[in-house]
Amino acid sequence: MQEQIDKLRHDLLEQVSQSGDLKGLDGVRVAALGKKGAVTALMKQLGQVDADQRRELGAELNRLKDSIAEAIETRRDDLERSELDRRLAEERIDVTLPVRPELHGTVHPVSQVTNEIMAIFCELGFEVAEGPDIEDDWYNFGALNIPPEHPARQDHDTFYLSAQDRADRPVLRTHTSPVQIRNMLASKPPIRIIAPGRTYRSDSDMTHTPMFHQVEGLVVDEKTHMGHLKGCLRDFVEAFFQVDDVPMRYRPSYFPFTSPSMEVDIGCSFEGGQLKIGGGHGWLEILGSGMVHPRVLKNGGIDPDKYQGFAFGMGIDRVAMLKYGIPDLRAFFDADLRWLRHYGFAALDMPTLYGGLAR
Ligand code: PHE
Numbered sequence: 001m002q003e004q005i006d007k008l009r010h011d012l013l014e015q016v017s018q019s020g021d022l023k024g025l026d027g028v029r030v031a032a033l034g035k036k037g038a039v040t041a042l043m044k045q046l047g048q049v050d051a052d053q054r055r056e057l058g059a060e061l062n063r064l065k066d067s068i069a070e071a072i073e074t075r076r077d078d079l080e081r082s083e084l085d086r087r088l089a090e091e092r093i094d095v096t097l098p099v100r101p102e103l104h105g106t107v108h109p110v111s112q113v114t115n116e117i118m119a120i121f122c123e124l125g126f127e128v129a130e131g132p133d134i135e136d137d138w139y140n141f142g143a144l145n146i147p148p149e150h151p152a153r154q155d156h157d158t159f160y161l162s163a164q165d166r167a168d169r170p171v172l173r174t175h176t177s178p179v180q181i182r183n184m185l186a187s188k189p190p191i192r193i194i195a196p197g198r199t200y201r202s203d204s205d206m207t208h209t210p211m212f213h214q215v216e217g218l219v220v221d222e223k224t225h226m227g228h229l230k231g232c233l234r235d236f237v238e239a240f241f242q243v244d245d246v247p248m249r250y251r252p253s254y255f256p257f258t259s260p261s262m263e264v265d266i267g268c269s270f271e272g273g274q275l276k277i278g279g280g281h282g283w284l285e286i287l288g289s290g291m292v293h294p295r296v297l298k299n300g301g302i303d304p305d306k307y308q309g310f311a312f313g314m315g316i317d318r319v320a321m322l323k324y325g326i327p328d329l330r331a332f333f334d335a336d337l338r339w340l341r342h343y344g345f346a347a348l349d350m351p352t353l354y355g356g357l358a359r
Contacts (some may be wrong), residue, residue: 106344184300258290
């Protein structure tokens with residue numbers, strides 16, 4: 001029997017090392033160690049062997065079994081590894097290949113400018129917040145100190161989604177300011193957020209579309225004051241338009257949700273029909289702003305005796321037109337491929353303050 005064992009070991013190890021795939025290897029395993037396998041058959045013969053030899057042969061057979069099982073394991077690892085190597089080589093993609101320009105789209109100027117605005121404010125420590133396009137009357141107006149009979153409602157050309165006059169009637173938000181309320185109610189000062197998104201007013205001409213984009217800014221803390229508002233907006237304007245020392249003008253204005261309220265203009269020139277931001281004698285209005293009205297803080301669940309804040313709202317489409325010299329707002333939403341190719345931005349360039357904001 002010893003001879004049989006030695007021969008079997010030699011044959012089986014040979015078969016193991018020669019099996020070229022996992023299926024073949026499993027065949028070898030079954031033929032050796034399975035119920036009807038060669039090693040199992042030898043085990044069964046042990047019963048007929050003399051008692052004094054049986055113990056030694058039994059131990060020998062167990063060693064055979066172990067060594068075959070171990071050889072199969074090792075072989076399986078090798079086969080699995082080379083199978084993985086083969087797949088990795090076969091499924092390799094060269095990610096450094098250039099994108100084929102005819103196959104990819106461009107980033108819309110609104111998305112581009114939104115990304116630029118987020119990059120700048122996030123660098124200043126702001127977080128990005130969002131709110132729904134369909135708002136309750138209360139968030140869009142009431143909580144912002146614009147009660148139902150308030151004349152300021154007339155400025156908004158609101159799309160009402162229900163004829164009924166009540167605080168929870170749905171409207172398409174006319175500005176991003178309702179996000180101020182939602183954010184104040186959901187968090188605690190210090191608050192430092194911007195909220196970009198779609199807004200709606202029933203209005204349409206060269207510079208107005210029924211759907212447009214705004215970005216809201218809100219900062220609330222114990223000692224927030226107008227100097228913070230001015231410094232923050234200056235940092236933004238200079239980073240966004242990439243000019244130093246832009247003249248900025250704060251004109252007294254009125255919004256029910258801020259007091260005092262200011263509209264902000266930036267200096268510009270129109271030489272030879274070309275608009276240039278910074279310097280010159282012209283002024284361009286770019287946003288509305290002010291110190292958050294105490295009643296608005298209260299509606300946001302914030303104690304106006306302890307906290308104060310500033311807020312601003314800016315038209316994204318408008319600053320996109322100014323920065324990139326795009327004349328007609330309506331074309332933004334025409335989905336005209338020629339326009340998109342002309343004014344669109346490279347799809348894989350994310351704007352950052354370090355890498356650059358513009359193309
Ligand atoms: N919500 C105002 C608008 O749409 C802009 C604004 C926001 C003004 C925040 C002041 C403070 O015109």
